[in-house]
Amino acid sequence: MRVAMIGTGYVGLVSGACFADFGHVVTCIDKDPSKIERLERGEIPIFEPGLDDLVAANVEEGRLFFTLESAEAIRNADAVFIAVGTPTRRGDGHADLSYVYAAAEEIAGLIDGFTVVVTKSTVPVGTGDEVEAIIRRVNPNADFSVVSNPEFLREGAAIGDFKRPDRVVIGVNDGETAPRAREVMSELYRPLNLNESPLLFVGRRTSELIKYAANAFLAMKITFINEMADLCEAVGADVQQVARGIGLDKRIGSKFLHAGPGYGGSCFPKDTIALVRTAQQYGAPVRLIETTVEVNDARKKAMAGRVETTLGDSVAGKTVALLGLTFKPNTDDMRDAPSLDIAPALIAAGARVQAFDPEGMHEAGKLLPGVSMKANAYDAVEGADAVVIITEWDQFRALDLDRVKLLMNQPVLVDLRNVYRPEDMLKRGFRYSGIGRG
Known part of the structure; x- marks a missing residue:
């Protein structure tokens, strides 16, 4: 299949390289000339173990391309992924969706034939609805379906997470184009059938919320063990033994129970804040996550x-x-x-x-x-x-x-x-x- 990946940041570059390694033809698009020039020279702008070799191998095999010009890649694509940044918006803590909506407008004027438009970026509930509305406004005759496909990649282990995932979440709304969208997404991820990785088809809004709920739960788990660490210091206990003692309970699990100085990174801080703001907006506050932040x-x-x-x-x-x-x-x-x-x-x-x-x-x-x-x-x-x-x-x-x-x-x-x-x-x-x- 032919894939266009808008955005060559962490998610876009890893996803594009892995799809190419599955055998698809992938064109990664970015508006930053210096980044595209570096990628064409074989220079990877981020550090991720194994990514440089994966990119080089698929470029050599003619399955992975980089470009500033989006028109041809989008017109020829079976699926166009939006993998742009959604940073915390200054002033109110909501996710800044300006890059997502700009990508939707660009896609709308270029798609030719049935195309699945996939939001890979982490976006609040309802973003897919707005992306669909933008495309219909710009191009009323477009034949397309908007799908949510959140990423669950851990930095430092992203390639393994993409190729051997716990699950692949795909959000598709019911409608005339839904069967074709499901078929395209199933074909994109077909190589994972060998690993028996489950493809979880849900509604689009449910898919968008799954991503935030997952990150918020993990952030809460880290914060919980950090508070237990403070209690251990006060009472003379050992938090590592506490973590092992509760982590052996299969209902709890041992992952993300490592006490430390607090969580950071590209996902947990912005995603927990965005979830808090979304919940407040809908009148359903998430007190546990507010306290976690x-x-x-x-x-x-x-x-x-x-x-x-x-x-x-x-x-x-x-x-x-x-x-x-x-x-x-x-x-x-x-x-x-x-x-x-x-x-x-x-x-x-x-x-x-x-x-x-x-x-x-x-x-x-x-x-x-x-x-x-x-x-x-x-x-x-x-x-x-x-x-x-x-x-x-x-x-x-x-x-x-x-x-x-x-x-x-x-x-x-x-x-x-x-x-x-x-x-x-x-x-x-x-x-x-x-x-x-x-």
Whole structure:
């Protein structure tokens, strides 16, 4: 099948490359000339393990293309995916749908023959209705169907998530075009039949809400275990054992029960806020999610205080080393990363801050101008009065702790991801603080 993918960001590029690897012919469209030029040279603008090889292989096989010109790709497409950004709108917290609606207008004037228009972007309930209305207004004679197909990709594991998904949610409204739309979407995802991945066909509004509900539930689960971590510290319990004890219950599960400095990234912060605003708009407030947003924001802002507490003194005039700046490992994504709250708070308190991240240094340098970026972890800890592990990259899990201790002014480690065991750190002579460990 022929696919046009509007948007070459994280979702569009991964989805386009994976569809091409399924055997479809995919054209990825973007309005940023520099991005298209880089992609045509084989340069991937984001860090995602395995994506560079996947893109290169499918470009070589003639199944994956990149262009600034949308007309031909959209006219020839069986399915046109909208995979543009839906950031939080300034002022009111709703999702900014301007890019989605602009894409719908562009598609409307170009589609030729029956075309499935698929919203892959994360959009609030009712967006598909508006996309359909825009296309009908611009092109009353168009033969099309608007489908919702939300993504459930984890940064750092996106290719595996696309090819071996827990489920594929497809929202199709009843109507004359529904059977043809179902047929097109089933054919697009047919290669997943070998893995027996379920295609869940639902109504379009239901599909749109499933995405927000899933992210909100996971964000709430993270916030729950973080609050349990605070309680563990107060009563002398161990949050990792608590998490294991409840996670073995199949009704709860162990995923997303890792205590830390709070969630960040491209999805959870904006999607929880957007869900809250949508629920308020419809007069059905989601109190649990409202509290989740408030607790998570407060937690990230409070993390710098743990450094002062562990030092037993003010950080003014002290040097603090941050290991990991991205919101999670195996990505270069800095959006709403805890480091964006922690580093400025330390600087405001008078600390000198130096840092290292394996993939996020370029973007972090623009967002954290007061932080001195170092070439590696050992350069970052040299001369530090305290080291803070913010992101649990694999290379931080087995540091040469004797070397770290020798390089530091004083051996203080604040472990916001519980990478190390407290008893081991104490034996090595470190003053150690983890999360939720009494």
